[in-house]
């Protein structure tokens with residue numbers, strides 16, 4: 001008779017200060033973050049990753065978690081830090097290629113020519 005809802009991350013129920021939340025979209029994001037972290041070497045998240053991945057759409061819709069448990073996992077700053085560390089280990093000589101790099105010279109495009117149209121056609125080919 002264990003119908004009491006429990007957190008999918010820590011398996012504990014709701015407590016006075018920690019309430020259980022159900023939000024499939026957030027769980028999807030959580031899974032993505034878990035996967036990324038496991039790929040970056042956080043093997044302890046493999047269990048949660050598997051657990052989340054094995055959830056059906058229905059299960060996910062009725063799954064609960066503490067937002068306190070989810071937050072540190074989806075913390076982008078922390079993931080970026082892991083990623084940076086990983087990059088250092090992998091290839092010390094590799095040039096930095098960050099996602100936040102501003103794309104310069106947006107306004108100074110070359111004249112529109114057939115080349116541009118060809119490029120667009122390629123995308124759909």
Ligand SMILES: [Zn+2]
Nearest residue numbers: 007010066069
């Ligand atoms: Zn929890």
